[in-house]
Amino acid sequence: MEIITAKDLIKDYNGFRAVDGVSFSIVKGECFGFLGPNGAGKTTIMRIIHCFLPPTGGEVRVLGYDVTKEPSLIKARMGVMPQDDSLDPDLSVIQNLVVYGRYFDMPKKKTVPLARELLASVGLTDKMKANIRELSGGMKRSLLLARSIVNDPDVIILDEPTTGLDPHSRQMVWKRLEDLKRQGKTLLLTTHYMEEAERLCDRVAIMDRGKIIVIASPRDLMDEHGGNLEAVYLTLTGRKLED
Amino acid sequence: MKIKRALRVWQRHFTVYRKLYMSSIALNFVEPVLYLVAFGFGLGGYISEVEGKPYINFIAPGIIASSSMFATIYECTYGTYVRIFFQKTFDAILATPVNIDDLIAGELIWGATKSMLYGIIIVGTISAFRLVDSPLVVLVIPVLFLSGLIFAQISLVCVALVPGVDSLNYFYTLFLSPMFLLSGIFFPLDNLPAFVGKVAWFTPLYHLTNVCRAFAAGSPGNALEGAVWIIVVVILLAPFPFRLMKRRIIR
Numbered sequence: 001m002e003i004i005t006a007k008d009l010i011k012d013y014n015g016f017r018a019v020d021g022v023s024f025s026i027v028k029g030e031c032f033g034f035l036g037p038n039g040a041g042k043t044t045i046m047r048i049i050h051c052f053l054p055p056t057g058g059e060v061r062v063l064g065y066d067v068t069k070e071p072s073l074i075k076a077r078m079g080v081m082p083q084d085d086s087l088d089p090d091l092s093v094i095q096n097l098v099v100y101g102r103y104f105d106m107p108k109k110k111t112v113p114l115a116r117e118l119l120a121s122v123g124l125t126d127k128m129k130a131n132i133r134e135l136s137g138g139m140k141r142s143l144l145l146a147r148s149i150v151n152d153p154d155v156i157i158l159d160e161p162t163t164g165l166d167p168h169s170r171q172m173v174w175k176r177l178e179d180l181k182r183q184g185k186t187l188l189l190t191t192h193y194m195e196e197a198e199r200l201c202d203r204v205a206i207m208d209r210g211k212i213i214v215i216a217s218p219r220d221l222m223d224e225h226g227g228n229l230e231a232v233y234l235t236l237t238g239r240k241l242e243d
Numbered sequence: 244m245k246i247k248r249a250l251r252v253w254q255r256h257f258t259v260y261r262k263l264y265m266s267s268i269a270l271n272f273v274e275p276v277l278y279l280v281a282f283g284f285g286l287g288g289y290i291s292e293v294e295g296k297p298y299i300n301f302i303a304p305g306i307i308a309s310s311s312m313f314a315t316i317y318e319c320t321y322g323t324y325v326r327i328f329f330q331k332t333f334d335a336i337l338a339t340p341v342n343i344d345d346l347i348a349g350e351l352i353w354g355a356t357k358s359m360l361y362g363i364i365i366v367g368t369i370s371a372f373r374l375v376d377s378p379l380v381v382l383v384i385p386v387l388f389l390s391g392l393i394f395a396q397i398s399l400v401c402v403a404l405v406p407g408v409d410s411l412n413y414f415y416t417l418f419l420s421p422m423f424l425l426s427g428i429f430f431p432l433d434n435l436p437a438f439v440g441k442v443a444w445f446t447p448l449y450h451l452t453n454v455c456r457a458f459a460a461g462s463p464g465n466a467l468e469g470a471v472w473i474i475v476v477v478i479l480l481a482p483f484p485f486r487l488m489k490r491r492i493i494r
Contacts, residue, residue, distance in 0.1 A: 013494065050338055053493060072248075072340040080338035086331035090259040099258060103251050103339035151339075 001028045003063060003155055003186045004049060010057035011044050018044045020210035021058070028154075031177075031187040033197045035233070036207035042190035043083060046159050049188065050080045063154065076104060079153035081144050083160045089132045093124060093143060096132065097150055104151040111150065118146040122176065138169030145176055156180060158189040162196060174199060194229040204229075208237045244344035251341060252349025253356070271361050275310040276368065279303060282429060294431060303374035304459035305428030307383060308390075308451040311362035315391045316419060319354040319398030320411050327402070333492060347488050351395045358391025359384060369459075377461025383454060386466075389473050390451045396480040397447075403487035422446045427453065447476060 004026040011019040019041040026032045034042040047053040048060055051071035060067045062074045088096050094115050101111035119125050122142035127135060135143065141161070148156055161177070162170040177200055181187060191197055197204050198218045205215045213236050214221070218229055225232040233239075260267065283299030293301040326332040336346055363384060369375055401414045425432065425439060426448040432440045443449040450469035457465035 051342075052334075052337055071342055072245075075338065076340045078338075082331075082334060082338070084331050084334070086335035088255075088259075088332055088335065089330055090262070090332075095258065099255050100335070100339065102254060103248075103336060103341050105247075105251075105340075147335075 002026070003028050003030075004061070004188065006045070006049075006058065006060045008058035009045070009048065009055055009060055011041070011048060011053065012056045017210055019048075019055075022205075022207075022210075022212045023058075024205055024212065024215055026186060026188060028186055029181070029184050030202050031181050031189070031200050033201035033204040034188075034190045034207055035192065035194075035197050035204045035229070036190075037192060037239070039209075040207040041210040042207055043159055046157050046188070046190060050078060050157050051075055076151065077154045079148035079151065079156040081148040081156070081158045081161055083163065085140050085144070087132045087135075087140060087143060087147070091132070092128070093130050093132065093135070094119065094128045096143060097147055100147050101150045106151065114150065118150065119143075122146050122172075138165055138172075141165060141169065141173060142176075145173060149180070153185070155186045155188065158187065160190055160192070162191070162193065170196075194233075197229055206233060206236055208239070213237060244342075244348050246348070248341045248345035249348035249352060252336065252346055253353045255336075256349075256353040257356075268364065271310065271314050272364055272368075274313070275306045275365055278309075279306055279369070300374050300376075302429055303369040303372075304380070304383075304455040305426065305452045306369065307362050307365040307387070307455045307459075308426065308448055309423060309428055310365045311358040311387050311391060312394050312423075312448055312451070314361035315354045315358040315394040316398050318357050319350060319395045320401055320414065321408070323350055323399060324402050324405075324408050324411065327492065328408070337492075343489055343492060344485055347399065347485050350399060351392055351484065354395025354398065355388045355391035358394060359387045362387035375459040377459060379461050379463055380455075380459045382458045382463065382466070386451070386454050386470055386473060389470075389477055390447055390454075392477045393447045393473065393480060396477070396484050399484035400480075400487055403484070403491040422448050425449070426451075447473065 002025045006025070007023050009019055009022045010017065022041075022045070034045060036042055044053065048055050048067060049062060051067045051074055054068055063077055065074050067074060088099065091099055097115035097118060098108060098111045101114070116125070116128070119128055122145065124139060124142060124146070127139065132140070145161070148158075158177070162173050165173065174196070177187060181200070187200070189200065201218055203215060203217050204221070205212045207213065221232045222228060225235045279299065279302065282302055287298035290298045292298070333346060337343060366380055366383065370380065401411070405411055405414070425443045426446065427443065432443055450472045454466040454469040454473070457463060457469070
């Protein structure tokens with residue numbers, strides 16, 4: 001079953017074409033990765049899928065709804081872990097989850113025990129009452145991940161979920177994402193870490209300058225072009241991923 | 244726009260406010276009382292009467308208006324700016340079923356609530372010091388909500404247009420301060436050149452001050468013009484914060 005489909009998607013910013021006619025479809029329970037350097041258009045696609053940016057052209061449907069017509073219905077069943085720290089510094093750690101649940105019309109009776117459970121699962125029980133400013137970078141990412149699943153979403157969007165994390169914290173996030181995958185959630189992530197894509201993604205879309213060059217499983221890509229994903233990227237675009 | 248979702252945003256602000264309200268109320272309370280004491284007693288000692296009242300009684304109802312205005316304008320300029328651009332609070336909220344229109348409506352309703360809240364504090368204070376003639380002064384409370392909407396609308400338009408947080412100072416210096424001084428709070432505008440009164444007529448604080456003064460004096464008939472002005476302007480301004488903020492946030 002297709003959960004997300006994009007057809008000839010275009011996004012322009014003041015005359016600059018950030019996304020240039022991409023099409024893809026993502027099925028239920030899949031972990032799909034967008035791979036590419038900064039500025040390739042990955043984040044823009046994510047923002048269109050979670051109904052933040054309207055597309056300039058083409059069509060995007062999520063869970064059967066058009067992103068421009070039924071954003072609230074889509075977002076009710078979606079979780080978003082953004083690239084930036086958008087935790088609410090005016091609220092405590094647990095309040096961040098409870099207040100977030102409120103936007104989904106979840107009653108406090110339900111969100112408070114759920115928030116405790118989620119905090120325990122990411123090892124933040126001790127920090128429950130702490131101020132956001134007291135958290136380390138890794139803890140903030142963990143809390144952002146916990147926040148993105150407060151509403152028990154069917155689809156989770158993860159924009160560079162482990163950028164800037166130390167190896168230990170990265171492993172923790174990966175384990176959590178694998179758990180979510182086992183629960184049948186559809187995951188959509190952007191990354192420029194090969195290891196991350198190889199470990200988590202069923203399929204990846206390799207992007208360059210607003211276009212998708214190829215969509216395939218990491219295994220197939222490596223078999224076809226040889227070496228690791230890094231080498232595949234170099235072969236396909238003539239550029240290094242870090243560029 | 245769905246009012247229920249807008250109220251979720253309001254609720255978030257209220258939750259934050261409840262954590263900090265003691266310090267926040269104290270700050271917003273001290274300043275108006277300072278004005279009242281400094282001008283009422285200080286300057287008032289040299290002035291026998293204005294419009295047939297002791298000077299402190301003349302300015303007291305106007306302090307309701309200015310206090311409510313400052314509370315909303317700071318909340319919806321600096322406060323909103325920080326929430327959008329520094330704290331990314333808007334980004335986080337917009338990833339939930341709350342949409343941009345709901346979010347802007349929530350900011351406006353919260354701004355109006357703050358006007359009402361801080362106005363009520365001053366109504367209570369000046370009543371306790373017997374600086375008002377009539378219990379009808381409580382009728383300003385619903386008007387404070389409406390004038391609060393205007394202050395919030397102007398503030399959000401301003402946030403949507405400024406290139407950076409420092410530019411808000413232009414708004415404070417070129418708009419807020421003149422409006423405050425020429426609102427008729429501290430002196431009647433009759434003795435100034437006629438055009439000053441004409442300019443003041445176009446500012447919300449002038450009308451809110453008249454409304455506060457009319458109710459405090461127990462003559463609600465004199466509040467009519469100001470109240471109508473406020474309602475009409477709320478409606479006239481309604482589309483702008485939505486349109487401009489959308490353009491600013493969703494690039």
